[in-house]
Amino acid sequence: MDAFISRKRRHRPTDADASLPSIQNNQHGDHEDTTDFKLAVLASLHPDVTQDILLEALLSSDGQVDAASETLTGHRTTSSGHPKRAKTVGHQSTLTNLVRSASGELPMNKNLTKKGKTLFLYSPQDIETHTPCSIIHNFLPAEEANSLLAELLDEAKTFEKETFQLFDRTVESPHTMSFYVDSLKEVEEQKTTYVYNGSRIKDIRQTPPKMLSASTKVCQAVNGEVQRRIAQYYPNGEKLRHQDPKEWKPNTAFVNCYDGPQQSVGYHSDQLTYLGPRAVIGSLSLGVAREFRVRKIVPKDTNNDSDDTSTADSQGQISIHLPHNSLLVMHAEMQEQWKHSIVPTTAIDPHPIAGSKRINITYRCYKPSFHPKFTPKCHCNIPTVLRCVQRKSENLGRYMWMCHAGYTPGQEGCTFFEWAEFDDDGEPPWKDKVEQPETG
Ligand SMILES: O=C(O)CCC(=O)C(=O)O
Numbered sequence: 001m002d003a004f005i006s007r008k009r010r011h012r013p014t015d016a017d018a019s020l021p022s023i024q025n026n027q028h029g030d031h032e033d034t035t036d037f038k039l040a041v042l043a044s045l046h047p048d049v050t051q052d053i054l055l056e057a058l059l060s061s062d063g064q065v066d067a068a069s070e071t072l073t074g075h076r077t078t079s080s081g082h083p084k085r086a087k088t089v090g091h092q093s094t095l096t097n098l099v100r101s102a103s104g105e106l107p108m109n110k111n112l113t114k115k116g117k118t119l120f121l122y123s124p125q126d127i128e129t130h131t132p133c134s135i136i137h138n139f140l141p142a143e144e145a146n147s148l149l150a151e152l153l154d155e156a157k158t159f160e161k162e163t164f165q166l167f168d169r170t171v172e173s174p175h176t177m178s179f180y181v182d183s184l185k186e187v188e189e190q191k192t193t194y195v196y197n198g199s200r201i202k203d204i205r206q207t208p209p210k211m212l213s214a215s216t217k218v219c220q221a222v223n224g225e226v227q228r229r230i231a232q233y234y235p236n237g238e239k240l241r242h243q244d245p246k247e248w249k250p251n252t253a254f255v256n257c258y259d260g261p262q263q264s265v266g267y268h269s270d271q272l273t274y275l276g277p278r279a280v281i282g283s284l285s286l287g288v289a290r291e292f293r294v295r296k297i298v299p300k301d302t303n304n305d306s307d308d309t310s311t312a313d314s315q316g317q318i319s320i321h322l323p324h325n326s327l328l329v330m331h332a333e334m335q336e337q338w339k340h341s342i343v344p345t346t347a348i349d350p351h352p353i354a355g356s357k358r359i360n361i362t363y364r365c366y367k368p369s370f371h372p373k374f375t376p377k378c379h380c381n382i383p384t385v386l387r388c389v390q391r392k393s394e395n396l397g398r399y400m401w402m403c404h405a406g407y408t409p410g411q412e413g414c415t416f417f418e419w420a421e422f423d424d425d426g427e428p429p430w431k432d433k434v435e436q437p438e439t440g
Pocket residue numbers: 001002027028254256265270283292340341342360362
């Protein structure tokens with residue numbers, strides 16, 4: 001997984017400030033001082049406390065993270081001594097029949113979530129109709145899924161939590177992870193060239209055999225799903241602007257391990273720096289089933305107070321059930337406009353092989369033209385991070401290159417900011433300098 005959170009920059013006025021959009025942090029990515037960011041901070045400091053309790057504490061502390069944290073330290077458990085339980089209002093249903101229009105068209109934009117509510121979806125049809133994701137259950141042959149799970153449980157014994165600097169504290173991610181590339185040469189290159197939140201990832205490994213062979217199947221399935229998505233859901237059956245028309249070929253993966261029901265990852269969008277705009281991600285779940293929550297990012301200056309319940313607002317969320325051996329495809333509209341998370345829960349059904357653990361592999365396609373030797377460098381001489389304006393209507397959807405050195409403990413960032421431009425296929429202006437790998 002990418003850095004699941006990054007610290008808020010100390011504000012220093014810049015020339016770009018006038019036009020600087022308010023941005024969101026994300027995993028392998030971005031937040032700033034949004035409620036999500038504060039909730040993620042609190043979740044890191046209080047991993048045993050449920051999201052709604054965190055939110056309550058934050059609200060009663062006027063949005064002050066430190067004050068909310070103190071409240072939670074005093075009230076971590078109920079009088080019975082048990083951690084407080086979520087009071088999430090949820091409902092589960094098969095919605096397909098309910099929402100299909102008379103013409104049989106799939107009403108993609110008719111979101112059914114409502115402020116403060118969670119809609120639980122299980123069927124592939126419901127999931128692809130109401131979220132930018134599609135899912136394939138029982139993806140690998142059962143034996144293959146089990147042996148891949150065993151291989152990764154073994155790997156996960158030595159996974160570590162990611163640590164990052166947050167104000168004066170060093171905070172740990174609420175689960176463990178490692179990063180995989182397919183060859184030793186790429187391991188070396190990652191160690192010396194690629195930058196994540198201003199520093200290098202320490203634990204980079206070579207993809208083990210079963211994960212590598214699963215990757216071939218993931219590749220085929222994801223490309224099939226992408227083509228189907230374009231044909232069935234996108235306007236005029238055409239790919240999105242900035243979406244890469246070429247075959248999606250995974251060459252890197254974050255493997256996450258969630259050990260027990262309380263391990264989680266906060267709301268984030270995945271970082272696009274090395275994937276480019278409109279990225280597609282294939283996410284294979286193994287072991288204990290968990291809930292994957294998604295929610296649409298609503299620009300801040302949009303009026304969210306209306307009673308229009310057909311529009312997903314910044315609070316309403318959709319929960320996608322991710323059982324063992326399911327492949328979730330996050331499509332090209334996901335990272336720019338939606339956030340996702342794995343929420344802590346109070347109970348799980350143990351898995352016969354994994355016990356209380358869930359393993360998740362997010363297969364990604366790092367693109368040659370987004371190699372850090374090509375992307376803009378900031379004044380600190382560090383390759384910059386690619387972000388998308390997600391919250392402000394002004395400049396919504398525009399991309400920008402920014403310094404991310406300040407996210408590393410002990411390091412100060414600079415004020416570098418540059419709008420990022422891409423052609424219709426998501427290629428940057430320097431694409432002609434880049435040697436493209438052979439396709440096929
Ligand atoms: O565990 C999951 O399903 C999601 C992980 C994730 O969001 C990530 O690695 O970026």
